[in-house]
Amino acid sequence: MELPKLTPGRRMTLPRPTGSADALLLARLAQREHAAGRITAVVTADANDAQRLLEEIAFFAPGLRCALFPDWETLPYDQFSPHQT
Numbered sequence: 001m002e003l004p005k006l007t008p009g010r011r012m013t014l015p016r017p018t019g020s021a022d023a024l025l026l027a028r029l030a031q032r033e034h035a036a037g038r039i040t041a042v043v044t045a046d047a048n049d050a051q052r053l054l055e056e057i058a059f060f061a062p063g064l065r066c067a068l069f070p071d072w073e074t075l076p077y078d079q080f081s082p083h084q085t
Contacts, residue, residue, distance in 0.1 A: 003029055023056030031061050
């Protein structure tokens, strides 16, 4: 599988692979970037996708350190602070 070359400051869009292929692609990409001394961040549209990718990337690349930063469950115009955990 040929991984795309990433360029800082440039946005890249790929069609979404089927099944767990997206997690495999991201795991390989993150491994390559880690070997080069760079950090990879993945932003998802919803919390379910984020949790699924976290688990699947850990399966495909157990040596990678992954973290999930959950949303604050507030809207930008809400008049209250997010829940403190």
